[in-house]
Amino acid sequence: MSEVLKIFKIGGGIIDDTAQLSQFLTELARVPERKIVVHGGGKGASQMLQNLGIEPQMVQGRRITDAATLDIVTMFYAGKTNKQVVALLQQNGVNALGLSGADGNVIRATKRPVKDVDYGFVGDIDEHSVETGLLQNLLRAGLTPVFCAITHDGQGQLLNTNADTIASSLARALAPFYQVELHFCFEKDGVLADVNDENSVIAQITPGQYQSLKASGVIAAGMVPKLDNAFAALEAGVERVVIENALKINEPVKTILCRS
Template sequence: MKIHIVKIGGHLINDQKVLNFSLKAFCQLQGYKVLIHGGGRKADFISNKMGILQKIIKGRRITDKETLDIVVMTYAGMINKNIVALLQSHHCNALGLCGADGNCIKSYLRKKTNIDYGYVGDINSKSINTRLIKFLLKNNIIPVLCSITHNGIGNLLNTNADTIAAYIAISLAKEKDCETELHFCFEKKGVLRDIQDPESFFQKINFNSFQKMKQNHSITNGMIPKLENAFFALKNGVSQVSIGLPNYLNDVNNKTLLCP
């Protein structure tokens, strides 16, 4: 079975009309599919309204107890259920989940190094409940997963949505009857050559090019973990990885394709 793993984030989630259009494009994608979403900008907006300052280091959120409550409420509640409702309006039967539901994604607390990320969960090759995901897919139910995981001892943890998407694609690719494609969708056409020019996207990027881009600081902090996860997936059995707009999910010429 061929499975499309699609992660949406950024401005696609903030604007209801854009989100609805994006999900319509997702529903038109043929075959089995899984949707993963973040929602960091929405969480920032809610945090600011509540007067709670957010800390981001190298594109990754520091999650203290107050921030954890906000992201659980925002990701697993408001955003997740809104996405499921919109998918149902496009006749895509979906089920919204966080990592604790059905033991879908089990994580472990990130070890403290020189940076204390707080209540952040990391995952590995054993974290994903592929049996549950395949069961849902074979029963024509689209899993919609937010970036909240659990550690198995009663704690919810904030986990990077790009990382979740990569590990789901990798874990399913290891199943004998599965082939996976991974799509990172956001508001740009792809990875941009020039951040000021939205039309200047790379059609293809290999790992060496990515390393050079990091060294000369030609990509933003938020794009670095996305590309790291993308190349990690490509090196671990995922057949194709792309980055771009959701309306080009079926068009290989209008997004950035990753090459080894």
């Protein structure tokens, strides 16, 4: 039986709140299994772009990454946030090591082709590009890799890359070597049967149940891309996907998506 590997993805909300980030990292240190952390951006980069007089451009909820924006997001994600998370994990006794996709060539991506929208320096992860050998080496050495949402194209270009996609790409790529659990951590306790009732967390969802919940409109529109992505990861060999509150990862209330 292969070892359990837990991949935790945390989003911008928690990155922006120092107290919550610190609480999440303290809880994470209590997770005994091998683990990887993937963090998103947060509002800091947008704030700094504004302070420097560079207006963030958004299309369909996504930031357009021009050269100046790429510089700032690289600084924030790979510099400030990544090193802050690593230093706080070290404080909690977790031997964290920060990575972008360029480090150790661990995730390669391709600049998104211009169709209707030119997203700029945004990368789509190349299939089968995750360097699983390096990650296994680091995990075996007792390290906890901490990924920021920056990758590269192997030709010297850094690329802004969706953190959810990084987390699920890592989970799929490592599934042959570990029993991978992919944890999407956010501000709610799980997937809610009633968006207005925080206590209506659905404990478990199979692919069949998901189709029904989607058809009946129980699952809110905003959750659909995340869950589609999650079920695709399960189909690709990931053992389970967990949707949970970032501050309650060691508590039992959460939604577990399973293969059957």
